[in-house]
Amino acid sequence: MSKDFSHMLKEKGLKNTPTRRAILDVFSADCKPVNAEYIHEKLKKTGINLVTIYRTLESFEHAGILKRLSLNKSSAYYELAANHHHHLICTDCGTIEGFKECDIDDVSRKALKDSKFQMVSGHSLELFGMCKKCSKFLV
Ligand SMILES: [Zn+2]
Ligand SMILES: [Zn+2]
Ligand SMILES: [Zn+2]
Incomplete structure (x- = not known):
């Protein structure tokens, strides 16, 4: 599957930064909702901190790139909104x-x-x- 997240960010008027692309890369087109902690664990090597991830997820949700799911869990889970x-x-x-x-x-x-x-x-x-x-x- 080819993902053109750079295009997606531009379309939504968000700055195309390596951090944003790295976070989007964790999301797949399949049904696999993830939370900030999961992304943090996945991106450990990059040194992106949890606060940045929370903020980025919120701005993605605001821009309509991600959808926040109500899963009755303690933390917020997200998926790509397009699918x-x-x-x-x-x-x-x-x-x-x-x-x-x-x-x-x-x-x-x-x-x-x-x-x-x-x-x-x-x-x-x-x-x-x-x-x-x-x-x-x-x-
Ligand atoms: Zn799903
Ligand atoms: Zn069960
Ligand atoms: Zn529906």
């Missing part, structure tokens, strides 16, 4: 799986009906439950 999908999250072991299906037009129509809102511009959807491995221990 629209949703998540199934195991509340027991924390396994995360991505899925593409989303009937959001239908849901939006129902939500907007009799509502004060005129339009819907975006959404996020996380489904919580139990993975097959964890539910095996229940029986």
Whole structure:
């Protein structure tokens, strides 16, 4: 997969710095949400500190490059925003799986009906439950 993060930064009006590119490089197109601590560990050799990573993640989120996920975890997890999908999250072991299906037009129509809102511009959807491995221990 070829990633043109330089182009992406320019498009979003962000300065193209080695630090920003290094942080973006940790993200993959696959569904693998990561937090600041994970990125810090991955970039240990570069000496980029955790505070810088936090700040960079926030500015990426602000610019719409990254999407922050509500995973019911203590720290914030991010993914590339361009690859629209949703998540199934195991509340027991924390396994995360991505899925593409989303009937959001239908849901939006129902939500907007009799509502004060005129339009819907975006959404996020996380489904919580139990993975097959964890539910095996229940029986
Ligand atoms: Zn994902
Ligand atoms: Zn599980
Ligand atoms: Zn969707």
